[in-house]
Amino acid sequence: MAYSVLTENMCGIVAYTGNKPASPILIDGLRVLEYRGYDSAGIYVPGSGCYKAVGSVQDLVKALPGMLPGHAGIGHTRWATHGQPSTVNAHPHHDRAKAVWLVHNGIIENYTELRERLAREGHTFVSDTDTEVLAHLVGDAYERIHDLPAAVVEALALVDGTYGIAVMAEDMPDTIVTARFGSPIAIGIKEGEYIIASDAAPIVRHTRDVLYLKDGEYAVLSPEGYGVFSFKHEVLNRAPETVSYNIEDVQKGGHPHFMLKEILEIPTVLENTARGRIVMREGNAKLGGLTDAADILRETKCMIIVGCGSAYYAGMVGKLLIEDLTGIPVQVEVGSEFRNRPIVTKEGTTLVAVSQSGETADTLGSVREAKRRGIPTIGIVNVVGSTIARETDVGIYNHAGPEIGVASTKAFLSQLEVLALFALYLGRLRGLTQARGAEFAMEILRLPEKARTILSRREKIRRLAGEYLGYDDFLYIGRGYNLPTAYEGALKLKEVSYVHAEGYGAGEMKHGPIAMIDEVFPTVAIMPSDSTYAKMRSNVEEIRARNGPVIAVATEGNTAIQDLVDDVIYIPDTKECLTPILANIPLQLFAYYTGIMRGLNVDRPRNLAKSVTVE
Numbered sequence: 001m002a003y004s005v006l007t008e009n010m011c012g013i014v015a016y017t018g019n020k021p022a023s024p025i026l027i028d029g030l031r032v033l034e035y036r037g038y039d040s041a042g043i044y045v046p047g048s049g050c051y052k053a054v055g056s057v058q059d060l061v062k063a064l065p066g067m068l069p070g071h072a073g074i075g076h077t078r079w080a081t082h083g084q085p086s087t088v089n090a091h092p093h094h095d096r097a098k099a100v101w102l103v104h105n106g107i108i109e110n111y112t113e114l115r116e117r118l119a120r121e122g123h124t125f126v127s128d129t130d131t132e133v134l135a136h137l138v139g140d141a142y143e144r145i146h147d148l149p150a151a152v153v154e155a156l157a158l159v160d161g162t163y164g165i166a167v168m169a170e171d172m173p174d175t176i177v178t179a180r181f182g183s184p185i186a187i188g189i190k191e192g193e194y195i196i197a198s199d200a201a202p203i204v205r206h207t208r209d210v211l212y213l214k215d216g217e218y219a220v221l222s223p224e225g226y227g228v229f230s231f232k233h234e235v236l237n238r239a240p241e242t243v244s245y246n247i248e249d250v251q252k253g254g255h256p257h258f259m260l261k262e263i264l265e266i267p268t269v270l271e272n273t274a275r276g277r278i279v280m281r282e283g284n285a286k287l288g289g290l291t292d293a294a295d296i297l298r299e300t301k302c303m304i305i306v307g308c309g310s311a312y313y314a315g316m317v318g319k320l321l322i323e324d325l326t327g328i329p330v331q332v333e334v335g336s337e338f339r340n341r342p343i344v345t346k347e348g349t350t351l352v353a354v355s356q357s358g359e360t361a362d363t364l365g366s367v368r369e370a371k372r373r374g375i376p377t378i379g380i381v382n383v384v385g386s387t388i389a390r391e392t393d394v395g396i397y398n399h400a401g402p403e404i405g406v407a408s409t410k411a412f413l414s415q416l417e418v419l420a421l422f423a424l425y426l427g428r429l430r431g432l433t434q435a436r437g438a439e440f441a442m443e444i445l446r447l448p449e450k451a452r453t454i455l456s457r458r459e460k461i462r463r464l465a466g467e468y469l470g471y472d473d474f475l476y477i478g479r480g481y482n483l484p485t486a487y488e489g490a491l492k493l494k495e496v497s498y499v500h501a502e503g504y505g506a507g508e509m510k511h512g513p514i515a516m517i518d519e520v521f522p523t524v525a526i527m528p529s530d531s532t533y534a535k536m537r538s539n540v541e542e543i544r545a546r547n548g549p550v551i552a553v554a555t556e557g558n559t560a561i562q563d564l565v566d567d568v569i570y571i572p573d574t575k576e577c578l579t580p581i582l583a584n585i586p587l588q589l590f591a592y593y594t595g596i597m598r599g600l601n602v603d604r605p606r607n608l609a610k611s612v613t614v615e
């Protein structure tokens with residue numbers, strides 16, 4: 001399986017200096033950070049060494065010889081967004097002299113150039129990580145100037161990207177330097193003791209006094225005291241704040257549920273999924289993991305996209321995108337069907353498996369069935385190193401970060417975006433012009449801001465959910481690119497509110513479902529101003545004529561729709577083929593608010609598992 005190079009941005013950092021043995025505090029902190037997702041973990045305690053393990057923090061505990069001597073140390077739990085989880089890739093990382101050790105959360109975007117430069121200067125690297133490059137840079141500077149804070153700042157001046165780091169030197173066993181740009185760093189402050197972490201969750205059981213570093217700041221901490229500085233080494237007068245929340249509050253980012261937190265992360269996820277993957281001057285997508293498959297993809301005659309649940313609906317959008325941008329015929333199959341019935345496949349077929357978890361039994365079974373038939377397989381997977389990621393020939397990771405809510409929200413959106421990037425890449429391999437590619441890519445880059453606009457209006461969606469709370473049945477209708485949006489919107493409502501909802505092709509209304517419509521059967525009509533609009537409008541008129549209440553998801557500027565329907569949720573204008581990425585967001589919010597207003601646990605709906613690993 002080839003995916004692509006390794007960086008990470010959802011990891012958890014913890015560090016401690018004080019008067020207590022550090023290793024139990026680090027381990028405890030890493031356990032609390034496991035909610036951020038994990039595939040490996042490690043700690044470093046000066047004088048006692050570095051220990052790492054693949055798997056959970058419990059696996060790391062098994063690798064330790066017991067409690068380590070030492071009253072300061074750094075730890076890390078990694079959730080890779082690229083590359084395989086392994087002990088060499090796990091943090092902490094060290095410089096070439098093993099004099100400097102660091103843990104990092106973020107992405108060093110120019111690490112390839114830096115690594116090449118360092119390699120020319122004689123550095124060798126043991127891992128594939130961007131973090132190791134940073135450790136070497138700090139180590140080189142430290143060797144020269146023997147001032148750890150200055151060495152850290154000097155090294156950081158060379159990197160582009162995001163980071164929250166904690167750094168130690170073997171010969172300064174009590175001192176920690178921590179710095180932040182783009183990835184959070186919280187410092188818990190106690191008399192003579194400091195605990196540093198990626199968020200306050202591991203801190204609040206030790207102290208409620210927490211100082212949050214701002215971008216472009218670093219702090220130096222030892223049991224003797226601490227100081228906060230700008231990257232220009234100006235002393236900053238920063239006081240801690242007293243936090244009142246508990247561990248679970250912090251893990252949910254202050255939001256009442258993971259589902260809401262994850263919906264609100266969508267703009268960032270859309271940025272992360274596209275980050276470094278668009279080459280505007282070429283009007284193309286750069287998908288490192290597919291490089292080895294370029295020849296196959298140039299020649300492929302047809303594709304099968306396979307997935308389950310939301311991933312299947314993402315596949316339905318993917319089909320339209322690929323057919324529109326490339327002309328390759330695409331068939332979409334539910335995993336349980338593909339693997340269990342003799343689907344006819346022909347020479348030149350490629351199979352694309354879409355799965356957030358990478359563990360869904362039916363999707364995995366489909367990958368295995370395809371391989372048995374000699375069909376090349378591509379994975380679109382969120383969880384790095386998962387079984388589908390390992391068993392597919394090549395693939396693309398979503399970079400959505402761990403999704404904890406059982407209902408897929410941000411990961412589903414990232415699946416749609418990956419499929420758009422994939423369609424662009426395929427298109428450019430097969431004759432799509434640079435100009436069309438660039439126009440498409442440009443619009444992909446505008447999506448995060450448009451998603452932010454939708455989320456900023458969530459109060460209106462909350463009100464709507466309240467107004468429609470008394471209804472027991474909903475119909476979701478759409479056409480073209482938003483037929484899958486109708487299916488997915490209905491699925492989301494069912495999953496988290498247990499309200500009966502059906503997704504239907506608007507063109508099929510007359511063939512049956514319209515018989516159900518009356519004043520207590522509302523319809524959610526996904527009807528952006530695109531090629532399907534006129535027909536959608538006719539469908540809505542038919543529903544209104546039968547007194548069915550209608551909520552429309554429509555394009556900003558379409559004020560005329562207000563005269564036709566009961567309520568309108570506006571989404572910003574975008575290309576027709578990208579509208580599902582925006583139209584799904586308000587539907588997720590609508591489901592979320594309906595679920596919580598019904599008093600349900602939206603993060604863990606009854607009868608459902610996050611990952612369905614059995615048939």
Ligand code: M6R
Nearest residue numbers: 309310311355356357360407408
């Ligand atoms: O991990 P996967 O993407 O393979 O999961 C597939 C489905 O089980 C998943 O999308 C499910 O439908 C979600 N509960 C939808 O919110």
